[in-house]
Each structure stands twice: as structure tokens, then as C-alpha cells.
Amino acid sequence: MxxxxxxxxxxxxxxxxxxxxxxxxxxxxxxxxxxxxxxxxxxxxxxxxxxxxxxxxxxxxxxxxxxxxxxxxxxxxxxxxxxxxxxxxxxxxxxxxxxxxxxxxxxxxxxxxxxxxxxxxxxxxxxxxxxxxxxxxxxxxxxxxxxxxxxxxxxxxxxxxxxxxxxxxxxxxxxxxxxxxxxxxxxxxxxxxxxxxxxxxxxxxxxxxxxKDRAGYVLAALRGYPEDHPHVTFELQEINYAIAVESQEVGSWSDVFKDHGVSGWQRVLIACTANFFQQMSGVNISVGLSSHNALLVSGGLQVFYFLSSLIPWYVIDRVGRRRLFLLGSMGMGTCMLLSAIFVGIGTKSLGYAAIVVLYLFQTFFTLGWQSNMWIYPSELLPLKLRLRGGALSVVSQWLFTFVVVEITPVMIHNITYKSYVVFALFNFVTIPVVYFFFPETAGRPLEMVDLLFADRDGKRPPIFRVVRDSTNEKFVAEMELTLAERTKVREENERIVDEAKNDVEHFEKSV
Known part of the structure; x- marks a missing residue:
């Protein structure tokens, strides 16, 4: 070594x-x-x-x-x-x-x-x-x-x-x-x-x-080990195993709309749905509240927004993606509901309370959705669909952003403070969707996420079972062992095949 x-x-x-x-x-x-x-x-x-x-x-x-x-x-x-x-x-x-x-x-x-x-x-x-x-x-x-x-x-x-x-x-x-x-x-x-x-x-x-040689070199540099270190060799074998499994059935851009052995369209749909709910949380309308207050409130909000973004540094990998999604949606829904009440009544003291709620909303948004949203699709999607599926999720984000920006002024003009009730409902609806359809990906090797969606006993597991298993630490540990075992078996099979090929070539040359 x-x-x-x-x-x-x-x-x-x-x-x-x-x-x-x-x-x-x-x-x-x-x-x-x-x-x-x-x-x-x-x-x-x-x-x-x-x-x-x-x-x-x-x-x-x-x-x-x-x-x-x-x-x-x-x-x-x-x-x-x-x-x-x-x-x-x-x-x-x-x-x-x-x-x-x-x-x-x-x-x-x-x-x-x-x-x-x-x-x-x-x-x-x-x-x-x-x-x-x-x-x-x-x-x-x-x-x-x-x-x-x-x-x-x-x-x-x-x-x-x-x-x-x-x-x-x-x-x-x-x-x-x-x-x-x-x-x-x-x-x-x-x-x-x-x-x-x-x-x-x-x-x-x-x-x-x-x-593969360059992949091993880069992986060794990123992990801080020599190229022939067992940790580097094993991680590279896991990556190659996932690529081999995907390559059997995934072959074109249209696979983002198909299953093809990797639950492709389901995973792309979850990534796009996450972007939809992020935009429908009402983050744009919440920011708009600051226009009714002093410029100081707007500047203070930006600083507070930044400071809130430091919290996920310490909790995002400990708490997990799903819990933060759920916490964020519950908090944002409650803040929206309170905003509707405070703005609807419209007294001066409740106006100050609305500003406090605005700050709290940004904390919940940053902790629950802003911190998670850019990493979750990359973790969820399989390697061959990661860029294309990720691109679609970004497309959906910009599209939903455009829609929300267009409809929000119309909503505020026509139904005024009741607009906040609409966004509160979206946040509360998000909670069961995340609970039943969003698998946990925090702390999982990217290649292991594929196994959560893989066939079991000859059948594709329903998304409810995938989600349930993703939160079961005992099952996740078993999946990691399964990935390790399958990786070793594939590597051994490839070694045997390579030796057989070398023997045949040696025999042919000797004849």
C-alpha cells in the first residue's frame, strides 16, 4: 500500500x-x-x-x-x-x-x-x-x-x-x-x-x-487516503456497483419519466414536488410584508435571515431532512395563520406582532426548506438521472416562483389578508405529503439510496414502504451491509471473468 x-x-x-x-x-x-x-x-x-x-x-x-x-x-x-x-x-x-x-x-x-x-x-x-x-x-x-x-x-x-x-x-x-x-x-x-x-x-x-482510474485518484484525494487504501477501493466499488445496476435498464433522457428499474419518475416527481411546496410556502408574500414597514425592518430582516441560516450548519445532518421539512412546514403554516389574524384585525400593536411573525417565518423557512431544498434532490436521484432530474427540479422551482410572483399581487388585491390563509393551508397540506412520500436521505451513502427503491422479493416496493424503511435505522444498517455484500460479489465475479479472459488470451497466443 x-x-x-x-x-x-x-x-x-x-x-x-x-x-x-x-x-x-x-x-x-x-x-x-x-x-x-x-x-x-x-x-x-x-x-x-x-x-x-x-x-x-x-x-x-x-x-x-x-x-x-x-x-x-x-x-x-x-x-x-x-x-x-x-x-x-x-x-x-x-x-x-x-x-x-x-x-x-x-x-x-x-x-x-x-x-x-x-x-x-x-x-x-x-x-x-x-x-x-x-x-x-x-x-x-x-x-x-x-x-x-x-x-x-x-x-x-x-x-x-x-x-x-x-x-x-x-x-x-x-x-x-x-x-x-x-x-x-x-x-x-x-x-x-x-x-x-x-x-x-x-x-x-x-x-x-x-x-475509473481518474475516479479512484479523485476519490483518494477527497478522502485523504492513498489510492490503494481499502476505504477508497471499497467506496469506488460501491459506486461502480450502482452504475452497473443502473446501466442495465437506464439509457435515455426519457428515463426521468419512466421507472426502468430505478424508480426514476417517482424520484424525479418527489424532487419537483419539493420545489413546488417550497414556493407555495408563501416565502415571497411574507417578504412583501416588509414593504409596509420602515426600511430598517427590511434590512434587519435580511441580517436575521442570514443568522437563521447558520442554525442548519449544526442540525441538518443530525436531525435529518424529513424532520426539518415537517418542522418548517408546521412553523410556516402557523406563522401564516397568525399573519392573517394580525393583518385582518389591523391594529398598530398587532402590526408590530406581524413583524415578529415575519421574522419567525423566515427562521422556519430557512431551517426547514431553504437548507434542505438544494441538497435533497441530489441525494434522492440515482446517478444517471441526477443531473437531468436535478435540472427538472430547478426548472420547476423557477416556474413555480414565476407563478407565485404573478398570482400573489392579484390575490392580495382581491382577498387581502385571506391570502395568508391560502398559503397557511399549503404549508399544512405539505406535512402529510412529506410524511408519506419523502424518504430520509441524510447520512446515507448515495448508492444506498438506490437500494431503498430496488426490487425486493421480485417486486418493486411501494413508496410508503420506501419511506418507512428509510427512517428505520436497523433496516438502513442492513441495507448498508447488503450493499457491501453485493459490491464484493460483483467485484469477485469481475475478477474471475477477467482471469478467464486472460487465460483464454494466453492459450490462444501459445497455440
Whole structure:
């Protein structure tokens, strides 16, 4: 056995995983910045004058062009993303974002700015699809949630940076008031572009594309062991076993809509359903409450939102995905119900109470859904469908976001405070859906999740049984042993076959 472990940037093991997390977090920081900076631009005098004081509907169209671009970027990943590695997809997405930022920062007309917004959104659609998958496939099961929670905190930090940058440049009386925030996207993009080439590719992607030697090298670096260490060898064998099982029946993009031996469409549907319930939680309408209060409340909310996002760092891998989903939905539903009561009565004291409820809502949302949502599909989906299924879940998120943003103002105008009751009901309905249909994935090896959905006694288990078994620690331990045994059997069979082939070739040469 060799004594040295491969390194990237002189890093290995957990330090290397943290380096990947920092890179991914910077990508999500850019994500948050892009979402946030347009808020200040729409009230900038210089911005409005440059574009001949566009109407409110046209301003709304400029903002939504980003979401539309992100939707198409995720669709592009669904169509062609599996042809390239996680790193390549990330680089392509970041380059597109940079191009979009330059187009926006140099704009002198609505059409040019609109193209820039769409282009930047397209790039972020690619990045937001591939980053969670890249990170999930590099980390250890025990720390996947924490690593994802870290990068989501950075996304919120991006929102805060965007807000205060908008505030800072608002004191200037030139076009720097809006051009600098547009151009500032490039700062985060350049950091990501400088880091990605020096970091490892996903070992699971490498193994799935037949690059087994590189997969072993990368896995050894990520785990901090020599390439021939038993831990590295065994994990690589587990990955190869899962690939072999999937390759027997999975073969085309349409498998996300079929079963094909890996319960593909069920798992994709769960991932998309999770995105639906996240958006229908009312997070957008809750944030809207701050517009009725002082600017200080809005700024304080963002800081509180960020601080709340630190809690999942310590609980997400200990408590599990399902419990946090359930806790978040119960808390958000209760907050929405209280909001309906307080806003409906409308006294000054209850107005302050509504602000407190708004802060509590953000805590429950961050703890239950924001922290879970970006890692859960990556854990749930099988390797061959991970990118395509993940892309569909991101598409559904942007689509549902667009729908909620469109219908919320109409609801508030027509039924006022009763809108909060509608979103409260969505949160309460989410609870039984999660309880009966969302399997637990926290702390499970990605390859073991496949076994939860695999045939048992010649039959495919119903989703209720999969969910029940996923929460049974004794069953999970047995599944891990089963995976280990099947991996060893497959490896032994391959060794026998290889020896037989060598014997035949040797005999043929001797004859």
C-alpha cells in the first residue's frame, strides 16, 4: 500500500472538500447577489432616466427576464448537461453569467439590458443546477447537509451585499449608480473561474463515464487516503456497483419519466414536488410584508435571515431532512395563520406582532426548506438521472416562483389578508405529503439510496414502504451491509471473468 494521498492545490481530505464547498458557495453568493441587486436599480433615478422611465409593467418584465433565463438554463442542462463534467458545466455557466453582466453594465437601451438579464439568468440556471450535484458527489454522507447549508448562507450573504451596494452607490449622481452593481457580478464570477480548474471533478461522474482510474485518484484525494487504501477501493466499488445496476435498464433522457428499474419518475416527481411546496410556502408574500414597514425592518430582516441560516450548519445532518421539512412546514403554516389574524384585525400593536411573525417565518423557512431544498434532490436521484432530474427540479422551482410572483399581487388585491390563509393551508397540506412520500436521505451513502427503491422479493416496493424503511435505522444498517455484500460479489465475479479472459488470451497466443 502506498503512503501518500493525491492532492489538489496541496489539499486533501476534508480540507479539499472544504475548498470545493468554498467554490460552490461563491457560486451561490453570485446567485444571491443576482437575485438582490435589481431591487435597488428599479428605484434608481439614473437607471430610470437611461431607459426613458419605463412603466412598472416593463420594469417587472426586466426583472422576470432573469427568472425566465434561469428556467431555460436549467432546461439546457437537462438536454445536454450529462455530456460534460460537473466542472465543465460550472465553467460554461459562469462564463455565460459574466457575458450577461457585461452586456447589462454597458447597456444604453432596454433591448440590450433585457438580453443581458436573460443571458445572466441562463448562466445561473446552469450553475444552480450543477453546483449542488457536484458538491453532493464530493462530500461524505455525514457532512453533505452541512456543506450545502454553508453555501446557502453565502447565497443570503450575496443578497445582503447587493442591498448595501445598491444603497452605497445611490449617493452618486451618475450612471455608476446602476452600472457598478451590474458589473459587480463579474467579481464573484472571476473567483469561481479561478478556483474550478484546480479542484477535482466529481468521482461519480468520472466512474459513470468509464474513467475509473481518474475516479479512484479523485476519490483518494477527497478522502485523504492513498489510492490503494481499502476505504477508497471499497467506496469506488460501491459506486461502480450502482452504475452497473443502473446501466442495465437506464439509457435515455426519457428515463426521468419512466421507472426502468430505478424508480426514476417517482424520484424525479418527489424532487419537483419539493420545489413546488417550497414556493407555495408563501416565502415571497411574507417578504412583501416588509414593504409596509420602515426600511430598517427590511434590512434587519435580511441580517436575521442570514443568522437563521447558520442554525442548519449544526442540525441538518443530525436531525435529518424529513424532520426539518415537517418542522418548517408546521412553523410556516402557523406563522401564516397568525399573519392573517394580525393583518385582518389591523391594529398598530398587532402590526408590530406581524413583524415578529415575519421574522419567525423566515427562521422556519430557512431551517426547514431553504437548507434542505438544494441538497435533497441530489441525494434522492440515482446517478444517471441526477443531473437531468436535478435540472427538472430547478426548472420547476423557477416556474413555480414565476407563478407565485404573478398570482400573489392579484390575490392580495382581491382577498387581502385571506391570502395568508391560502398559503397557511399549503404549508399544512405539505406535512402529510412529506410524511408519506419523502424518504430520509441524510447520512446515507448515495448508492444506498438506490437500494431503498430496488426490487425486493421480485417486486418493486411501494413508496410508503420506501419511506418507512428509510427512517428505520436497523433496516438502513442492513441495507448498508447488503450493499457491501453485493459490491464484493460483483467485484469477485469481475475478477474471475477477467482471469478467464486472460487465460483464454494466453492459450490462444501459445497455440
Amino acid at each position: 502506498s503512503c501518500t494521498s493525491p492532492t489538489y492545490m496541496r489539499l486533501k481530505g476534508e480540507n479539499l472538500v472544504y475548498a470545493v464547498t468554498i467554490c460552490c458557495s461563491t457560486g451561490f453568493l453570485l446567485f444571491g447577489f443576482d437575485i438582490g441587486y435589481m431591487g435597488g436599480l428599479t428605484t434608481s433615478t439614473e437607471f430610470l432616466n437611461t431607459f426613458n422611465n419605463p412603466t412598472s409593467s416593463l420594469l417587472g418584465f426586466l426583472i422576470s427576464a432573469y427568472e425566465v433565463g434561469a428556467l431555460f438554463g436549467a432546461l439546457a442542462e437537462f438536454a445536454v448537461g450529462d455530456r460534460c463534467g460537473r466542472k465543465t458545466n460550472n465553467i460554461v455557466g459562469i462564463v455565460i453569467v459574466t457575458v450577461g453582466a457585461i452586456i447589462q453594465a454597458t447597456s444604453f437601451g432596454i433591448a440590450q439590458f433585457l438580453v443581458g438579464r436573460f443571458t445572466a439568468g441562463f448562466g445561473l440556471g446552469i450553475v444552480s443546477t450543477v453546483i449542488p450535484i457536484w458538491l453532493a458527489e464530493c462530500t461524505l454522507p455525514k457532512s453533505r447537509g452541512r456543506m450545502m447549508a454553508m453555501q446557502l448562507s453565502n447565497m443570503l450573504l450575496g443578497l445582503i451585499i447587493a442591498t448595501w451596494l445598491d444603497y452605497g452607490v445611490s449617493f452618486y449622481s451618475s450612471s455608476i449608480q446602476w452600472r457598478l452593481p451590474c458589473a459587480f457580478q463579474c467579481v464573484f464570477a472571476i473567483i469561481v473561474l479561478c478556483l474550478v480548474p484546480f479542484l477535482p471533478e466529481s468521482p461519480r461522474y468520472l466512474a459513470a463515464t468509464g474513467q
